[in-house]
Amino acid sequence: MIKVPKEAVCLGRNLSCDEQTIEFQGNHKDKQRITYKKEGDGFLADCICSDGYTYSFFFRHQPSSQKIMTDFKCSPLHARVIGLIHQLPDKYYTL
Numbered sequence: 433m434i435k436v437p438k439e440a441v442c443l444g445r446n447l448s449c450d451e452q453t454i455e456f457q458g459n460h461k462d463k464q465r466i467t468y469k470k471e472g473d474g475f476l477a478d479c480i481c482s483d484g485y486t487y488s489f490f491f492r493h494q495p496s497s498q499k500i501m502t503d504f505k506c507s508p509l510h511a512r513v514i515g516l517i518h519q520l521p522d523k524y525y526t527l
Contacts, residue, residue, distance in 0.1 A: 438488075443522075443525075445526055447480055447481065447526065447527050448482075448527070449478065450479060451492075452476075452486065453475070453477075454475040455473075455474040476492040476493075477489040477491050478492065478513060478516065480517070480520070490516055496509075496511035497511050497512075
């Protein structure tokens, strides 16, 4: 199901990687308290976007890949971003 939208979009060469907050006001074990943003509490995700389209995302409450962290000797944040980059269909993007 998630494969169809990824094949339907034409990614440009210039992509952005940032965090997104999905607002949530109920109770959930993975909801994070966000005091520094106007949106309030919710789920945090690291995302790769192109022209306003979120191509791929990784929720921050999920553990980062230990294999990527070991292979690249990087932090959990960088492991999540590298994992997102590996999902891109082509090479040679500007991120």
